[in-house]
Structures are given as C-alpha cells and as structure tokens.
Amino acid sequence: MPNLQPYADPNYFVYLLLALVPLAVGLYFGKRFVTYEVLVSLAFIFLIFDDKSHSGQGLALIIYSIWQFLLVWGYITYRKKQNTGMVFYATAALSILPIFLVRLSGAGIFHAQLSLLGFLGISYLTFRSIGMIIEARDGAVKDFHPVMFLRFMLFMPTLSSGPIDRYSRFAKDAAVAPEREHYIDLLGKAVKNLFLGFAYKFIIAHYAEMTYHYFQGMAMSDAHHGMLLSWWLIPVAYSYGMYLFFDFAGYSLFALAISYVMGIESPINFNKPYGAKNIKEFWNRWHMSLSFWFRDFVFMRFVFLFLKHKWIKNRNTVSTLAYFVNMLVMGFWHGLTWYYILYGFMHGAALAGNDVWIRFKRKHKDKIPHNKFTEGFAVVLTFHFVMLTFLVFCGFLDTFWFHR
Amino acid sequence: MDVKAGVLEIIKDVTGEDMSNQMDENLFDSGLLDSMATVEMLLALESRFNIQAPVSELAREDWDTTNKIVASVTALMG
Structure with a gap:
C-alpha cells in the first residue's frame, strides 16, 4: 500500500x-x-x-x-x-x-x-x-x-x-x-484552481521556502555571535510571509478544487490578503473560513452576550475586549507557545487600534484627507504590520533567542 | 407596527445612516454594518419586534440590505 x-x-x-x-x-x-x-x-x-x-x-x-x-x-x-x-x-x-x-x-x-x-x-x-x-x-x-x-x-x-x-x-x-450547468462551472473552477495551486504551492512556495531557510541561516550566524537582534530577521519575516501565503493559499485551492469535483462548494479561504487597506479587511481576506468562524462563533457571541446582559455598558469597551478574546483564542488554538499567543495579542491590539482610528477619523472628517495616496499608504502599512506579526508567528524568534 | 419604519430607525441608530432611499444598498460590503454593529442591530430588532434573531449562522445573504432585513424580520415574526 x-x-x-x-x-x-x-x-x-x-x-x-x-x-x-x-x-x-x-x-x-x-x-x-x-x-x-x-x-x-x-x-x-x-x-x-x-x-x-x-x-x-x-x-x-x-x-x-x-x-x-x-x-x-x-x-x-x-x-x-x-x-x-x-x-x-x-x-x-x-x-x-x-x-x-x-x-x-x-x-x-x-x-x-x-x-x-x-x-x-x-x-x-x-x-x-x-x-x-x-x-x-x-x-x-x-x-x-x-x-x-x-x-x-x-x-x-x-x-x-x-x-x-x-x-x-x-x-x-x-x-x-448540483444542476448540470452549475456542475460544469464547478469543474471549470476546479481546473483553474488546480493549476493556480500548482503554481502557488509547488513553484512559488517552494522557492520562497528556500529563501526563508537561507535567511534563517544568516540570522543564526549573527545569533551565534551573541547578537540579540539581526538585520537578517527582516528578510526572514518577508520570505516567510511569502512562503506562508503561497503554500497555504495553494493548498486551499487544491482542497477547493477537489471539493468542487465532488459537487461541494466549500468556502474560499484567501482573497488577495496583502492588498488589504486595514487589519480588519486583512482578516476578511486571509484564512477567511477560519476568521469568519471566529467572527461568528467567538466575536459575535461574546459581544451579543455582553451587550444583552449589559455586563459592560460602553460598546467600544465591549468590542475592544471581544477583539482581544477573539484573537487570543485563535492564538491558543494554534498552539500553547509564547509566539502564537503574542501573535494573537498583536492582532487583537491592531483590530482594536484600527477601530479607535476609524472613530477618530469619523469625528474629524473634514481635517483628515482621504485619497488614492492615503489608501495606498494604508495598504503598505497593513502589509508591513502583517509581516511583523508573521515574524512572531513563524516561531523563528524562539530559536533565534532561546535555542541558539 | 410598521416593520419597515422600525428597521430603518434601528439601522439609523446603529450606523448613523438613513437608508430610506437606498433600501437595496449592501450594508456589509459598504462597511456600514460590521460584526459589532450587526449584533447591536440584532439586539435592537429582538427587543423591538419580540423576535429571536440568529447570532451564529446568521445567513448574511438574507440580511445584507435594508429590504432583506425587513423581509427577514417579517418572516421571524411569523
């Protein structure tokens, strides 16, 4: 066998x-x-x-x-x-x-x-x-x-x-x-997903992983010289970010393709996450089936319970608390290590911070500019923040600092 | 009680927008209703119309415009 x-x-x-x-x-x-x-x-x-x-x-x-x-x-x-x-x-x-x-x-x-x-x-x-x-x-x-x-x-x-x-x-x-016409559509999507998945997982992710390992090696040589930080950690973060996306999105495309062939329309998982304008939008585009699961079963239930029983009156306090609970639970689900939990904490803080910013922006509508340039800046900022959180998430810092 | 007027009032309370001229505007896509606002809206609808709104398994495609919310609430009222 x-x-x-x-x-x-x-x-x-x-x-x-x-x-x-x-x-x-x-x-x-x-x-x-x-x-x-x-x-x-x-x-x-x-x-x-x-x-x-x-x-x-x-x-x-x-x-x-x-x-x-x-x-x-x-x-x-x-x-x-x-x-x-x-x-x-x-x-x-x-x-x-x-x-x-x-x-x-x-x-x-x-x-x-x-x-x-x-x-x-x-x-x-x-x-x-x-x-x-x-x-x-x-x-x-x-x-x-x-x-x-x-x-x-x-x-x-x-x-x-x-x-x-x-x-x-x-x-x-x-x-x-499914209806025949619909099933033919599904088969078409399955073929497209399979080939895109091959390109993502077996080509792009493959090379991204190689560069990720290479940069890890360079960073470790700094670690062996006793340095607490290394410039090499920056390319470690970005190469891991590329590897993670193409590997996971590629895998998800395969899973969807096979689902479609079986006539089951499993939900999609990625929708151009690195083009998100803020962290909330990022989570509507990254590992979507997971973040929607958490949104519906953790965030919304938590908020519902707290508002219904009026345990906390201020709605902003409730939503801030709910963001932290939501992302920390997600961190714990990944595993009981300091870096998964810190990763959850960072995203909870970013989601809460994003809300504070949006409220501030709404209040000062006329003073804060909003145009193509600020939107572009927001995309770039969100992307770099996400890469920073992936540096934590990938666990390499644990090796770099504690297992030299 | 007029369901449509009540729904419009609640949406205005929650999002700050008067939707009476945009009954088919998608409230999720336009960012007017985020998860927090959705829960607030559901709670308000619950107490106003004496219905049990579904929190988990909220089929968003049945709740994404003002018109659909009116229809969903009417259906839940039986």
Missing part, C-alpha cells in the same frame, strides 16, 4: 482524480453516489495513516470521531427537550477537550501520554463538531443525521487543513447533485 499525504506530490492528484471519476460522471448526470463518495473519502483518509509512522494517528482519528459523534448526537437529542446553559457549556468543553490535551502535550506537558491523541487534521475537525454544537444550541441545527454527520466530519478534501465549512451549508450541497 502506498502512503499518500494530502496534496503532497503530483502523484496524489492522479490517484485522487482517477478515484473521483465515477462520482463526477454521476454528478454530471444528476446522481450523487453517496456510498461511493464515502468509500473514496475513507480510502484516502486510510492512505494518510497506513504506514507505521502514521498508524497511531489513524487510531486517534477513529477514537476522536466516535467521541465527537456521541457528543453531537447526545447534545442534539438533549436540546430537543431542554436547553440549559450548563449542559451546553459542558458539552462544548468536552468537544474541545481532545485538542486541548493535544495542545498541552505540544507545549511539553504530559508529553508522551497525550501526544497519542493527536492526528493530522484534529484542529480543523474540532471546528466542525464544536460549530455543530453551537448551531444546535441556537436552534440552527435541529436534527441529528448520523450519515450526514460522518460525511461532514470526515469530508476528505478539507480534512487536514480546511477550509472550514459549516454543517448546514455542507448538508445543503451534499443532499443533492
């Missing part, structure tokens, strides 16, 4: 697309072969974990899926009869528990025992199940359909790193076959 990591090399695409041909033919003729779709999904998930070094992860994925299945099923069943906050928060906590333990092990706490729980994709699967629990709490998801739940949870194209879909949206697509 070969071992196939998702989208890792060109062969993967050949095998996967061949396996999807019957499904695509069915969709073209208006039929969705659900059993076949599930079998292909499971087969390609199996191929991720089928060698010795990955088999433990495969087992963890199975246990994890059963755990989430029971939680979501149990909660939706409960929610039909009753609706107390206690049960909701307890279920949500149990749903987050596995990734919480894995993150603890990543930070070196109970390392050996807890790392057994981790597997490729755990952080993305958590969004799927916790999202469903929240939707059930709000009454947006009313019934539990075991097969649809598993198709959603184990939807292979987006298993390892998103984009993050929502159950209600997914179920709508997955229940039927």
Whole structure:
C-alpha cells in the first residue's frame, strides 16, 4: 500500500482524480453516489495513516470521531427537550477537550501520554463538531443525521487543513447533485484552481521556502555571535510571509478544487490578503473560513452576550475586549507557545487600534484627507504590520533567542 | 407596527445612516454594518419586534440590505 499525504506530490492528484471519476460522471448526470463518495473519502483518509509512522494517528482519528459523534448526537437529542446553559457549556468543553490535551502535550506537558491523541487534521475537525454544537444550541441545527454527520466530519478534501465549512451549508450541497450547468462551472473552477495551486504551492512556495531557510541561516550566524537582534530577521519575516501565503493559499485551492469535483462548494479561504487597506479587511481576506468562524462563533457571541446582559455598558469597551478574546483564542488554538499567543495579542491590539482610528477619523472628517495616496499608504502599512506579526508567528524568534 | 419604519430607525441608530432611499444598498460590503454593529442591530430588532434573531449562522445573504432585513424580520415574526 502506498502512503499518500494530502496534496503532497503530483502523484496524489492522479490517484485522487482517477478515484473521483465515477462520482463526477454521476454528478454530471444528476446522481450523487453517496456510498461511493464515502468509500473514496475513507480510502484516502486510510492512505494518510497506513504506514507505521502514521498508524497511531489513524487510531486517534477513529477514537476522536466516535467521541465527537456521541457528543453531537447526545447534545442534539438533549436540546430537543431542554436547553440549559450548563449542559451546553459542558458539552462544548468536552468537544474541545481532545485538542486541548493535544495542545498541552505540544507545549511539553504530559508529553508522551497525550501526544497519542493527536492526528493530522484534529484542529480543523474540532471546528466542525464544536460549530455543530453551537448551531444546535441556537436552534440552527435541529436534527441529528448520523450519515450526514460522518460525511461532514470526515469530508476528505478539507480534512487536514480546511477550509472550514459549516454543517448546514455542507448538508445543503451534499443532499443533492448540483444542476448540470452549475456542475460544469464547478469543474471549470476546479481546473483553474488546480493549476493556480500548482503554481502557488509547488513553484512559488517552494522557492520562497528556500529563501526563508537561507535567511534563517544568516540570522543564526549573527545569533551565534551573541547578537540579540539581526538585520537578517527582516528578510526572514518577508520570505516567510511569502512562503506562508503561497503554500497555504495553494493548498486551499487544491482542497477547493477537489471539493468542487465532488459537487461541494466549500468556502474560499484567501482573497488577495496583502492588498488589504486595514487589519480588519486583512482578516476578511486571509484564512477567511477560519476568521469568519471566529467572527461568528467567538466575536459575535461574546459581544451579543455582553451587550444583552449589559455586563459592560460602553460598546467600544465591549468590542475592544471581544477583539482581544477573539484573537487570543485563535492564538491558543494554534498552539500553547509564547509566539502564537503574542501573535494573537498583536492582532487583537491592531483590530482594536484600527477601530479607535476609524472613530477618530469619523469625528474629524473634514481635517483628515482621504485619497488614492492615503489608501495606498494604508495598504503598505497593513502589509508591513502583517509581516511583523508573521515574524512572531513563524516561531523563528524562539530559536533565534532561546535555542541558539 | 410598521416593520419597515422600525428597521430603518434601528439601522439609523446603529450606523448613523438613513437608508430610506437606498433600501437595496449592501450594508456589509459598504462597511456600514460590521460584526459589532450587526449584533447591536440584532439586539435592537429582538427587543423591538419580540423576535429571536440568529447570532451564529446568521445567513448574511438574507440580511445584507435594508429590504432583506425587513423581509427577514417579517418572516421571524411569523
């Protein structure tokens, strides 16, 4: 049996697309072969974990899926009869528990025992199940359909790193076959995405990563001479920023292309993020499925709760607090390290600061100029700030300062 | 109670803009409604029209213009 990591090399695409041909033919003729779709999904998930070094992860994925299945099923069943906050928060906590333990092990706490729980994709699967629990709490998801739940949870194209879909949206697509004309459009988009993805991930990201490693080496030689800062950290930041975007956007294009072939319109993940005019717009364009998930399930719920109960009267205080909570939770989700948390903090502060600036600008409308030049300046400023936060995010500073 | 007048008043309170002549203007794309303002609007709609507004899973495409908000609120009122 070969071992196939998702989208890792060109062969993967050949095998996967061949396996999807019957499904695509069915969709073209208006039929969705659900059993076949599930079998292909499971087969390609199996191929991720089928060698010795990955088999433990495969087992963890199975246990994890059963755990989430029971939680979501149990909660939706409960929610039909009753609706107390206690049960909701307890279920949500149990749903987050596995990734919480894995993150603890990543930070070196109970390392050996807890790392057994981790597997490729755990952080993305958590969004799927916790999202469903929240939707059930709000009454947006009313019934539990075991097969649809598993198709959603184990939807292979987006298993390892998103984009993050929502159950209600997914179920709508997955229940039927798309109209033929629409499906032809989707196939066209899939082809475009695949080729753009190849250019992004296998060419541009490849070279960006090489330069990133080169600049890291130069910076480390300064570190070995005992320097606390190095000019080389600047190109480290920018080359990492390029690598991260082209690698991740390329990967997302692949995931979307395969979704489209399967007749599922997973949400897009990137929309020219480095052209954003401010940090808020950046988050509407960067890793969009993640930031929208956080917007809907963390930021808006937090604000809603605080305003509804009038725990804090001043709306600006509430939104500032919500920005920090939102971005810090996102930081923690990435991992329990000082640089992920600092990264979240920086973005929380930037979002809050951006609001202060917008309020100030509104008050002094006539005195502050607004034209093509100031907009261009805003794009440049946002871009450089983001690169600075990526220097923190990439974790190289940890090596540079503490592991010389 | 006139839903349209009430919605317009709430949008004016939240965004500072009178939308009565731009009922089909996209409130999210134009930046008038950000997440914060959306929540404030939903809370105001809840108490004014005695409805339960969906916070999570707010289908933005059903709430992105004044006309659509009026329609969504009317639908929620049953």
